[in-house]
Amino acid sequence: MHVLIINGSPRVKQFSNTDKILTKFTEGLSENGTTYEQFEISDKKQWEDIRRAYYANDNILIALPLYVECIPGLLMEFLETLSPKNDGTKIAYILQSGFAEGIQLRCGEAYLKILTKNLGCEYAGTLVKGDNFSIRFFEGNMRDKVTGPYTEMGREYAAKAGFESDKCRAFTGYEIFPAHMRLMLRIVFRTIGRVMFTRISRGWGCTKPLDHRPYQ
């Protein structure tokens, strides 16, 4: 099997969490001979090549971050330039987000089914997982802890040509956090979380408080 992989993130490849996920995913995908080519939506110079590959391939995987409950505007801008295929092409998706719970991604997931139909293709499932915001801030083992589990999902995709197995569904983790975890997280958000985000911002050269109101 050969797979066209489109990284639908508007963020440049170097800082793209979706790209880091794909790095681990494709390790598993290619273990048993499945080949792939990968393109980046963030680089408009690649758009003509992506269009050509879209028409030439019958197994397509679009990986994307959730942007305001649906697909990013830049990915939509690209997809608007495509014509429906109506030739049995399968599209599967990796949908990832910062928010950690599965429920946060369900509205976006629902659109991917509508999108597939509008492109005249067959829906091959969506791998849904949140809690990925930190990837760009981590390196080495810390990053691998977040992205590493995607390798197994790469194997699963290679075996099933999609994400519709129970194993893929279970990959999402918590749909909603149980009450005791929410209580713990509330405390973390108000304390360690704020300190951590402020520390990152200082590292980026930020001199203002993170709740600064520039327009008031």
Place this chain on the structure above:
Amino acid sequence: MILIVNTTSDTTVTKEIRERAALIGFEPEVIEASGLHISHCIGCNYCWLKTPGVCSVKDDYEIILKKIIHADQLWVVSDTALGFLDHKGKNIFDRILPIATMYLKFGGDQMRHVPRYDKRTDIGIIYRGEPDKEYLQRWSERAALNFESRSLGVYGTDKLKEAVSCMC
């Protein structure tokens, strides 16, 4: 204040909205965005972590952002594509991120970002074309959760009377 952002090139829609609003006795603030330069969100996170509240993409969106934080309602007039808002309409929502902070909390049983400003802005959609209306309604309700506000609904351009009746 009722803010209308028209991302389509069709100004007859906003003209009709103004006329219908005048009949009821209010004047919405209208931004014709098709002539403005509004890029997509590049996901840099600068508005949360480097320049809090300020977008790193320097274009005409700042005009809209400065008004949203004072608006009771934001209505986006958008063309549709592939069953949803087209990219111009979606970009208006993607670029709204600076009104949230990096800080997290729980809203009910789900994570949310802590809002940056006190104002809560309800959102409504007026669309041209043929989206999956049921989905668009679901999406607008989910999107509103992120702004701690509510969806005012989604209306085709043939239902402007109904849309305007929700504006007051």
